[in-house]
Amino acid sequence: MTTTAPCSRSDALTIADAISTHPLFAKLSPLQKARLLAASTIQHFATDELLLEAHQTADHYLWILQGSAIYLARENPVLHPSDGIGQEVFSEGPPEQRKYLASVRALTAVCAIRIDHSALQDIATSLPELRSRALLTLAARLGNFNSPIKSAKPPDPPASTKPAFPYQAMLGWCTTIVLPLIVWKVCLQYALPPHSSVFLGLFTMMVLMWIFSLIDEFIPPLIVVVAILFVDLVPPRVALHGFYSRAFMLLLGVYAISALMVSSGLAYRFMLWLLIRLPDRPFWHRTALSLFGALLSIVMPSASARMSLMLPLYQEMNSSLKLRPKSPESSALAISTFTGATLFAPIFLTAKSSNLAAFSMMPSQVREQFQGSSWFFSALVVALGLSAMHFWFMRRRWLSAHQPKVLPKDRIVRQLKVMGKLQTSEWVAAFAFIVFLLGSVTPQWHQSQAAWLSGLVLVSLLALGLFDKKSFQGKIEWPMIFFLLSLDGITDSITYLGLDTLLFGRISHSLQWMDERLSLFIILAFVVTVGLRLALPLTAGMILAVTILLPTGIELGIHPWITVFLSSLFSDIWFMPYQNSTYQQAVNAGMSQNFERQTFMRYNLLLNLARVVLAFASIPYWQWLGLQ
Incomplete structure (x- = not known):
């Protein structure tokens, strides 16, 4: 029989040792074990208490460490330490169809590890054999049950059925x-x-x-x-x-680096390391999530991808701190996570896919100038302003009147120990990230463009086998790449057909008073971009705004980069949930259960206002840089 750690030791140590010897989990990767550890807790049951109840939704799995229990089934099989129960949680389907098949009652005091459904489903999705083994164990016990659970009665059809072709779609x-x-x-x-x-x-x-x-x-x-x-x-x-521009190679390389950072566990390890090193105070909890989002913005050109990586970390932190749902502290933690994933999108060229698409639309000499760190330094006033405002709010607002909650540092330390030393793939991911970052900042040293440097990193990862065929097919956002490159071709077609000149020729008489007056052009960029975003998604809205504003700005004597940057900055302004897919992603993941919506939206309105104010505040700085 497999031995398990006694419950008298620290929870983190007990759970870590149990996971390492568990028949289902022993062969998981160190990263998967570390994530499973974060989703596991020790649970105690008194004698005669129910561990599981038949016909209830299967939302967790239990692994008995001490004590004994009994299935309330025909042959009343007894469960001992090292037995697992609740394998129904591995089954697929909606919660109303995922039920426990029999009740389990404690014969003595029982100590068990509880693992939530969401963590197990994430692992089972990437390792289907884990699901099969768990369900086979469940199937072996089915003969001991009085009867399988009855299938749920299908709901009655609604009185008025929805038309097969919605009126909105028809219109x-x-x-x-x-x-x-x-x-x-x-x-x-x-x-x-x-x-x-x-x-x-x-x-x-x-x-x-x-x-x-x-x-x-x-x-x-x-x-x-x-x-x-x-x-x-x-x-x-x-x-x-x-499709044959430098943007194509830049996108491929950036997506490959970000995918390797996630799959290798380097990003997760860095976040755990950051939590250990920073002071255990509410401000630093929020700062850790925001800084992690800023770091990801350098190499991950998708706010949704950044949010997907940050959500598990946020959920672990929120659960560990045991924050009251919708409390000011819980709302602040959610805001810092969302803001970390989205706030820095206009600041870095590679933080938003539409930035890369708009970058390829600028004149070639301007692209040469802004391919490296110049984009960031030109946006420095906005970067410092947004960061200062955000971190001031994280430090001064939404504080608890009670003793601040602390993170379980012993569990985080144990997670890092479970992950072990840096793996080869993590070293390579770190090296690729540093090479790309330093190469983008210092193009004058290597006399090459960021796109070709990105391509060099990509082919190196492919040649070393660290980014294989399966990863190349599944971890690069091909629909987004086709979207951006198609828009690039459409923009070039507008120029080829002379429509940009024609457009400006028709409206030039009404915009002459705006000639080289950047403050007035900022207002025009705000109206056009925000107006388009009321109807269009972020990427399409920004690209269409650039398509309209770029030739207009050139004719008015406005630097092309300023036009693109203003479109990027103002495209992040949103008022309604439908305008921001990252917000909808967070809500669908259950984050809305933890934050107070009114608090969240008020803070978003403040950020919207700050973006406009900082655009005007950047005018002297841009003039000093010679961008006007």
């Missing part, structure tokens, strides 16, 4: 079919060239598909590119410009 498709034809016809009547008229019709179709959310976000620009090629509106080298 969207009708508008998408009819309105582009009207735009095409009107353009011809106004004596626009036939090629330009067809393109504007296609462009209208793309925008309408985004507004009505008819299909996935990345598909409409791809449809436009294929249509452009099919009717030969522009040469292939123009329509497919993005």
